[in-house]
Amino acid sequence: YIGGRVGFAAGPFDIAASYAQERVSTGGFAVLGAATVPAAAESYKTANIGGSYDFGVVKLMGYFNQEKVLDFKDNIFSLSVVVPLGQGEIHVGGEQSKLNSPIAAQDGNKVKKFALGYVYNLSKRTALYATGAVVDNDSASAISLGSVGSSATAAPTPGGKSKGFEVGIRHFF
Numbered sequence: 550y551i552g553g554r555v556g557f558a559a560g561p562f563d564i565a566a567s568y569a570q571e572r573v574s575t576g577g578f579a580v581l582g583a584a585t586v587p588a589a590a591e592s593y594k595t596a597n598i599g600g601s602y603d604f605g606v607v608k609l610m611g612y613f614n615q616e617k618v619l620d621f622k623d624n625i626f627s628l629s630v631v632v633p634l635g636q637g638e639i640h641v642g643g644e645q646s647k648l649n650s651p652i653a654a655q656d657g658n659k660v661k662k663f664a665l666g667y668v669y670n671l672s673k674r675t676a677l678y679a680t681g682a683v684v685d686n687d688s689a690s691a692i693s694l695g696s697v698g699s700s701a702t703a704a705p706t707p708g709g710k711s712k713g714f715e716v717g718i719r720h721f722f
Contacts, residue, residue, distance in 0.1 A: 564600035622649040640666040659687040684711040
């Protein structure tokens with residue numbers, strides 16, 4: 550593995566970029582965006598850039614991420630805003646993943662995610678939150694909300710949607 554990250558922050562402006570490359574030598578498969586691809590003795594590469602600007606009344610954030618393995622390439626774009634309201638914040642965001650694949654049925658496939666949330670800060674370390682989100686799959690995808698490492702019960706049918714809602718309390722120790 551080799552990787553690095555550089556960033557710059559000044560006042561309301563913040564930007565960072567990173568690159569990583571990992572040699573996958575165990576064989577088997579790797580998950581890349583909406584596809585599971587062979588990963589034997591290949592390099593898995595990730596590059597991204599992200600930034601934010603805080604206008605005071607709204608904070609705008611975005612990033613671009615690209616992942617490559619074999620002849621598969623996944624491009625992910627994201628744009629989101631945070632609107633402060635007293636002790637609370639409204640969070641609105643969306644992202645899109647587009648897969649370039651040598652497999653015709655997967656090539657150009659897109660997955661879109663939209664989310665809306667509210668965070669109410671009880672203190673500097675504790676907050677209540679609620680979020681609703683929807684994942685809209687293109688024809689070849691069946692990605693669900695929380696599909697990696699979660700307790701999601703079932704993926705949608707290819708081309709289907711996944712919707713979810715969460716509420717909770719967050720505390721920093």
